[in-house]
Amino acid sequence: MSPAARLASINERIARAARPARRSPADITLIAVSKTHPAEAITPLLAAGQRDFGENRVQEAQAKWPALREAWPDARLHLIGQLQSNKAAEAVALADAIHAVDRPSLVAALAKAMDAQGRRPACFVQVNIGAEPQKGGCAIDDLPALLAEARAADLPLAGLMCLPPAGVEAAPYFALLAKLARDNGLAGLSMGMSDDFETAVMLGATHVRVGSALFGARA
Template identity: 40%
Template sequence: METSSARHDELEHNLAKVRRRIADAARAAGRTPEDVHLVVVTKTYPASDVVALADLGVTDVGENRHPEAARKREESGAAGAALTWHFVGGLQTNKAAAVARYADVVHSVDRPRLVDALDRGAQAAGRRLGALVQVNLEGHDDDPQGRAGASAEEVLALADRIDATDALTLQGVMAVAPLGADPDDAFARLAEIAAQVAAAHPGATAISAGMSGDLEAAVRHGATHVRIGRSVLGERPLLG
């Protein structure tokens, strides 16, 4: 699977810029740049981009949709097999078992039924699966325009449920900053919730937060994983 030299150069240039942003943000926050992991979200981009990213030193990629994610992991061959695959999108319970067969980490665990379905799927596949509790920072569960995720009051119980499973490993929390809101306020709240989870489950220290437009704010408030698509890969292809 070949990538044109122009595309390879574009990805290399964009990656360098994003890595500088992460490093600058980490140093400004008094943190070590190596403590912030870059997850490149490859949704809608071809498997050839995944192969090129692996060649450029990327270790983690993210996908939002099944079965696109499964197909892309297969198509990217040995390069894809060496990567850590993060499922970062909303996940229907009836697709959980399929996702558990190829994802390494699921960031969007937001309800008990999904915990149970992922656990069953991972057990059936003979795998362990990392899991993060997705937190709704908007607080409007009945708002159809609101973000997905568990309410702040539900997070600890959901974390306990993940920790009690046989095949899931609780890694921490994930959130998306509310549209139009100050990301600093949102990520400060997420940091508080993350601290509560880590106090109850000392191994669950991951904070997945920050995208192309707000990664600096996320890093400022302790993000350990930033999920970047557009700033690395460019504008998303138009879907027919």
């Protein structure tokens, strides 16, 4: 299947999942997760009309995206991986959205970088929705305090993000993230990947992060 055909298939599946939830597919942003894939794999998707892409690491994004953006200036870059505070300035310079804000030190570093650069990428606070020690994300109990710090620092809060535990039904975790967002007055929900994005759409995802279903297995 060609990249354009894979993209069309994913968009159709998003639209199909949105229908029973009475949602418009236009309200759901597909993020093509291009981490570890070279520019040559990204270009066909850009040519087919895809505009939102996700990278895990600042260094990898810096290597690929300046040239891609020269050709497609309307492409939007989402940083979806764990972000070190010492990379905050580079992240702010590069990204249109940052999906893994998860601790006060990163809030402070991002706020300082945004003030210095005059750029304000959208920020999603990552919640450790399954309370997994090996995963990043803010503990559920700590979320109100972290959101208060982010608001006090004037970060442009777009919503919440999560990665449910692997190998179990994702729906309860997506439903919990949606409730946390509602309780805290946030509209955005960055949730759902190649294996479960349709479930995420039915439960309110505004951003789904799809990699292998678009690009094939990573090397």
